């Protein structure tokens with residue numbers, strides 16, 4: 001059993017996770033339209049990850065006897081100047097999500113809700129990885145600069161990303 005305030009905050013986070021899936025799907029679609037197949041693939045995998053995050057929050061709310069109330073999702077942007085701009089936007093978005101998760105954890109503490117706090121620990125670690133993944137690609141893209149063959153090689157590398165479902169499905 002969780003408080004109404006906690007349930008509302010977790011429902012808000014479901015909207016955030018769905019928006020994450022939405023913006024990455026938009027990035028994937030844009031990358032496809034400009035011939036960056038590897039970038040498109042990378043963001044498509046990212047979309048799948050975000051849907052597993054959504055699922056985790058939904059399952060947790062249900063396990064606590066709370067209803068999932070889906071909210072409207074804002075329209076994401078649909079064009080970017082370059083692959084670098086896309087990954088920088090992805091990193092900024094992940095930093096925002098990290099802040100949301102930290103705020104949820106603080107709220108759980110305020111509510112003396114240990115179960116939710118423990119549930120959120122997985123997301124706190126996951127966010128470190130999410131930010132790191134985007135930063136890694138940003139560094140590579142900055143190194144390549146405007147070198148077409150460098151960008152081509154990065155695109156090929158990004159095409160190798162594999163979707164790994166989370167080990168637990170709390």
Ligand code: OFO
Pocket residue numbers: 016017020050053094097130
């Ligand atoms: Fe990208 O971690 Fe969820 O939103």
